[in-house]
Amino acid sequence: MSQRASSSTDPRFAPLPPLLTLEAVGKTFGSHVVLDGIDLRLAPGEVVAIIGPSGSGKSTLLRCINQLEPPTSGRVTLGGTVIEAGHTPGRRELMNLRRAVGMVFQSFNLFPHLTVLRNVSIAQERVMKRSRAEADKISMQLLARVGLADKAQQYPSRCSGGQQQRIAIARALALEPQIMLFDEPTSALDPELGLEVLAVMRELAENGMTMIVVTHEMHFAEEVSDRVIIMADGKIVEQGVSRDVMRNPQTERARRFLHAVKDR
């Protein structure tokens, strides 16, 4: 594995203690190893893009961070919350972790029976115990931020895919997460609609949001993220400063993947 300029060595990240730490995180389904001893440290404000071939474990890694898939080995530390594989986390630990982690899914997963405004408000009421009025006010601000204040009273089915994904981002932001996970947020969108989602993500990154983005958008990975991680077969095969990794990969596996992507 090449570790040219990871968070531990890059001077830009060195002074800050990590916000998120993964230590030897593994995940197996039966005898199938999906994640094999992943170590990762993420500094506050850092934007990391994870790229790699399908089935390399990228999405599973994200899902292990917020325990949608409990890891089978290793340890996840976020802020003061530590979750060890093999120990079922307590309800409070899990709630703390999930409140601190916003997640955006490939298929948006908005609640189809609720209006756009309600989609953004409901978790604030249920999880943060905000009043309806307060939650709605914050939701309107967030919808305005993603450019969709005029859709507040519509149902998600009336919105385009790009709009739905921006609503999903607003919904995740409403819980004031410390870190945002994006699981291929533009893969289900045609390129034009993907751009509007990427613009929102770029704005978030510029405003200091800590983000992990699993993506096939190579341009985004290179231009917006601080660090790129290339995964294959459940392992990190290379990581480093985005431009270096994307333009001059050191490992054979990373080179092969990037060639395949660029030749398309």
Place this chain on the structure above:
Amino acid sequence: MTADMFWTLASGVPWTIGLTAVSLLIGVLLGIPLCALRMSRILALNLAAQAVILTLRAIPPIVWLFFIFFGLGSSVIELSPFQAGAVGLGLITAANMAEIYRGAMTAIHPGQWEAAHALGFTTWHRFADVIAPQLFRVALPTAAGYAIGLLKDTAIASTIGVAEVAFQASHVSQRSFRGLDVYAFAGLLYILLSLPIAWAARWADLHLRARVAR
């Protein structure tokens, strides 16, 4: 048919409606925990729920009503015909509703659970705010169809003496020696009673579908 016969038959309508409503209420509510057990990953609970559902559905309703009214009713707990009918049909409805809910559950995208988990919802809020409203929408047409079937099945309760429409029809026809018009009128009453259920279900379905059409 005389006015007297008409009113006697019509006097069965509140009993038919009442028995349908109470049985449906028992079934709709009891179906939820039964469905939860049926979907449980704990094998013993799952198997127990399967056994209960199979038993309730495999035995004919009339046998259940006889068992409850003449069996339990005469030796264990005293039950009026209406109570016995409501308990029997209610339990059978619960088994069927559990299966209807289970079918509807498979229609809900797994991403809905995941989003609710990722947002940190408690088990109760996941169910009440996210899953149940969608489950209701998906299950509604099938459940309404079942409710119409249940309305007709309440006629079985005439055999244990619930004074509903079929009971009154049988009573009037035996007294008057007239079968054709009496039973035709009873049939007409059942049609008139089932129409509002069908209309209400159709209206609710269209209304909900328009709001959340994908």
